[in-house]
Amino acid sequence: MRYSGFRVIKEALTGHKGWTPAWRDPEPKNEYDIVVVGGGGHGLATAYYLAKEFGHARIAVLEKGWIGGGNVGRNTTIIRSNYLLDGNEPFYEFSLKLWEGLEQDFNFNAMVSQRGILNLVHTDAQRDAARRRGNAMILNGSDAELLDTAGVRALYPFLNFSNARFPIKGGLLHRRGGTVRHDAVAWGYARGADQRGVDIIQNCEVTGFRIENGKILGVETSRGYIGAKKVGVAVAGSSSRVMEKAGMRLPIESHVLQAFVSEGLKPMIPGVITFGAGHFYCSQSDKGGLVFGGDIDMYNTYAQRGNLPVVEDVIESGVALIPALGRVRLLRGWGGVMDMSMDGSPFIDRTQVEGLYFNGGWCYGGFKATPASGWCFAHLLSTDRPHEVATAFRLDRFRSGRMIDEKGVGAQPNLH
Numbered sequence: 001m002r003y004s005g006f007r008v009i010k011e012a013l014t015g016h017k018g019w020t021p022a023w024r025d026p027e028p029k030n031e032y033d034i035v036v037v038g039g040g041g042h043g044l045a046t047a048y049y050l051a052k053e054f055g056h057a058r059i060a061v062l063e064k065g066w067i068g069g070g071n072v073g074r075n076t077t078i079i080r081s082n083y084l085l086d087g088n089e090p091f092y093e094f095s096l097k098l099w100e101g102l103e104q105d106f107n108f109n110a111m112v113s114q115r116g117i118l119n120l121v122h123t124d125a126q127r128d129a130a131r132r133r134g135n136a137m138i139l140n141g142s143d144a145e146l147l148d149t150a151g152v153r154a155l156y157p158f159l160n161f162s163n164a165r166f167p168i169k170g171g172l173l174h175r176r177g178g179t180v181r182h183d184a185v186a187w188g189y190a191r192g193a194d195q196r197g198v199d200i201i202q203n204c205e206v207t208g209f210r211i212e213n214g215k216i217l218g219v220e221t222s223r224g225y226i227g228a229k230k231v232g233v234a235v236a237g238s239s240s241r242v243m244e245k246a247g248m249r250l251p252i253e254s255h256v257l258q259a260f261v262s263e264g265l266k267p268m269i270p271g272v273i274t275f276g277a278g279h280f281y282c283s284q285s286d287k288g289g290l291v292f293g294g295d296i297d298m299y300n301t302y303a304q305r306g307n308l309p310v311v312e313d314v315i316e317s318g319v320a321l322i323p324a325l326g327r328v329r330l331l332r333g334w335g336g337v338m339d340m341s342m343d344g345s346p347f348i349d350r351t352q353v354e355g356l357y358f359n360g361g362w363c364y365g366g367f368k369a370t371p372a373s374g375w376c377f378a379h380l381l382s383t384d385r386p387h388e389v390a391t392a393f394r395l396d397r398f399r400s401g402r403m404i405d406e407k408g409v410g411a412q413p414n415l416h
């Protein structure tokens with residue numbers, strides 16, 4: 001069934017009896033050509049592009065819980081292409097271009113909203129860094145504008161401009177950045193993949209890999225053994241635990257990141273805004289809630305819940321930037337498990353096991369990467385060669401000294 005305005009009107013007039021399930025609930029088959037482990041955004045996008053762009057059939061996505069239950073449905077929904085380094089920016093620009101056509105491509109309303117993202121600067125040195133980053137973005141085909149204090153005030157008059165501890169000296173505006181409804185991305189890719197014959201199998205946990213003579217034969221799951229010629233793993237915060245079952249130790253640590261939503265307010269924040277003197281980012285959802293977050297909790301964990309000191313820290317930063325936030329009530333908050341890599345950049349690579357491929361290390365920036373990650377992982381699974389915008393995302397880059405350290409803080413996963 002194709003979705004359209006006409007279909008919505010027709011169903012409204014005929015008692016909504018014509019809607020069909022958005023995807024099937026198939027039993028797992030004994031064998032597939034390609035098994036994708038993890039039904040998050042990246043796994044579902046991979047399956048979608050494998051079927052649509054690379055012409056593969058006999059594909060399954062195995063998800064231990066329900067699709068959208070992981071980070072794809074837990075993030076603060078920000079998309080952007082405002083990276084500095086050559087290893088990253090062409091990839092994120094490719095992703096943003098895919099976001100721009102995604103809803104038409106998979107025929108699902110994901111509420112892609114390019115409302116702009118503004119990174120504030122509070123010192124002269126920060127302004128220099130923002131200018132350098134903006135130039136790198138423009139050279140890579142993205143967009144960037146450097147605003148002065150008056151330019152920021154025109155867009156966000158309610159920020160703390162008077163007698164602030166961290167005076168606002170300007171900001172780097174990336175107009176094509178914005179937000180996307182996160183769980184709709186999982187649903188849209190799932191529906192699109194299912195329409196092309198992909199089996200999406202929920203409540204199916206991968207518990208081990210069957211490997212013989214260095215070659216993958218299939219996966220052990222909570223619903224029995226499933227054979228596969230190729231297996232792609234995209235399990236985000238569970239990466240180290242899953243790849244350990246294939247005998248691999250990854251340069252990844254898992255940390256929890258929290259997100260928060262306030263009570264609904266009248267339209268207040270036009271775009272996405274980030275504080276440059278503390279870790280705080282905020283946008284406003286279409287229902288009116290302020291959606292915001294900050295730092296990860298600073299210890300390793302696989303728990304999908306966070307702790308109060310970070311709640312305090314995030315809200316302190318928020319109130320320093322937007323004093324009016326002190327009057328707003330917090331409605332809810334939650335946590336997700338982040339696959340923090342040592343240099344803050346991801347991996348899309350083969351492994352030493354023939355036929356086993358890995359996608360992970362997305363830290364807290366993998367939502368914006370979803371379309372490009374799926375496309376590039378599908379390219380790798382299909383052709384055995386990295387896509388041209390993902391050639392730097394190698395697992396051996398720490399051995400060869402080719403780190404992609406966007407923040408320049410070294411091998412400190414908690415600081416990226």
Ligand SMILES: Cc1cc2nc3c(=O)[nH]c(=O)nc-3n(C[C@H](O)[C@H](O)[C@H](O)COP(=O)(O)OP(=O)(O)OC[C@H]3O[C@@H](n4cnc5c(N)ncnc54)[C@H](O)[C@@H]3O)c2cc1C
Pocket residue numbers: 037038039040041042043062063064065066067068069070071072073074075076077078079204205206207234235236237238242257258259293334335336337338362363364365366367368369
């Ligand atoms: C609070 C928060 C805010 C964030 N904000 C942003 C943001 O604003 N912008 C941005 O770009 N990124 C953001 N991120 C990061 C982004 O959400 C993640 O990097 C991205 O979603 C990870 O990829 P995924 O969607 O495939 O992960 P997930 O949705 O977590 O998918 C992985 C799936 O693998 C499944 N799985 C795990 N183990 C197994 C197994 N053994 N067998 C089968 N299935 C398994 C899990 O159940 C899960 O569904 C945020 C994350 C959090 C938690």
